[in-house]
């Protein structure tokens with residue numbers, strides 16, 4: 341006899357209703373087709389909405405962005421009736437853009453289940469399916485064997501740190517890169533190398549820094565390794581883990597090579613220091629599912645954290661780092677909708693032509709980078725420099741990369757209809773987390789808006 345729960349998944353009637361709902365939603369969103377200015381009659385109410393939001397959260401939003409709930413692919417409708425091209429996607433959450441029909445259907449199915457949030461004590465079947473799926477995908481090119489869910493990247497990182505410290509107890513120090521970002525909890529703010537994110541917080545002095553790869557310095561690998569060696573000499577047997585982003589995210593979107601990482605990782609292995617790759621931002625974006633695959637360093641990693649695109653946080657770990665019962669738990673494991681949509685997006689990535697050197701992600705990357713380089717070589721001469729990144733993570737340095745220049749560029753870019761964000765400190769860069777669903781003509785449109793914005797700003801700067 342089949343389960344009543346299975347009827348929810350297999351019932352023809354329910355399946356038809358889900359299809360109908362998704363089709364109706366798609367029809368509703370069909371008229372969204374490109375960048376559009378705000379509707380005059382909505383401007384006043386939108387202004388009030390902005391002010392109210394700022395009042396209740398205590399500070400204004402970064403951009404005048406409040407979504408209406410409608411969107412299509414890279415385009416999103418805001419509550420003032422304007423349509424923007426969203427090339428930051430909630431800082432990397434919406435890998436397939438807005439209102440993707442398959443994501444909508446998976447979300448509806450998740451919403452039909454008996455509980456909204458699943459717990460670690462009483463999970464549903466999705467919990468088992470999702471952890472199996474993640475481990476199967478992660479273990480293809482690594483020794484990772486287990487997955488533990490968390491509700492965000494920060495909590496996945498907290499769990500990773502606890503696992504590393506417990507296994508290597510009593511070692512407590514963490515080695516991480518200069519300009520690293522690890523999240524917003526007290527401890528992850530400490531791992532993050534940005535004083536602006538921890539003003540007024542006490543310092544715990546548990547993080548040691550090594551420099552990241554510098555492509556302009558042939559000795560950069562050696563310098564990083566030497567810095568690590570000096571830390572170990574001072575903190576012998578007290579370094580629990582090396583926590584690193586395969587490409588610095590908030591730190592500036594400058595990719596590093598395999599040759600840079602390998603000697604550092606070999607050194608960690610030789611000294612029993614846990615190797616923890618924070619893939620919260622890189623996961624699903626670099627052309628392979630994991631950046632450790634793109635960089636071919638999978639056999640080194642002991643712990644890997646992911647979040648954002650999978651709609652949940654997760655810590656993946658080897659048998660050796662499987663913690664003792666009691667170390668990681670928590671009420672929530674994640675929402676049922678997150679589990680359904682996260683699994684659906686993984687299936688789309690793996691089963692359609694997105695991954696690999698000839699996959700769509702790499703194709704999107706190449707089109708963006710060559711388009712940006714082209715602007716730098718022609719109309720925007722010298723104002724669109726160092727375009728690089730990995731896969732769907734793309735950045736360039738506008739003008740001279742000064743904070744006020746980039747802030748103004750991003751504000752103007754938003755006004756012109758494209759949403760991006762900054763990263764890095766010196767220089768500050770404009771970064772894009774491009775959705776995998778973007779079409780070629782939409783890439784051309786994005787490049788045109790970037791060009792227009794650079795030229796406008798150039799003109800006003802030259803006038804003043």
Ligand SMILES: Cc1ncc(COP(=O)(O)O)c(C=O)c1O
Pocket residue numbers: 431492493494495497521522523524585589590618619620621647648
């Ligand atoms: C590399 C990295 N680690 C951790 C985090 C924190 O993730 P969350 O914001 O989901 O807590 C982020 C978020 O941007 C990140 O980029």
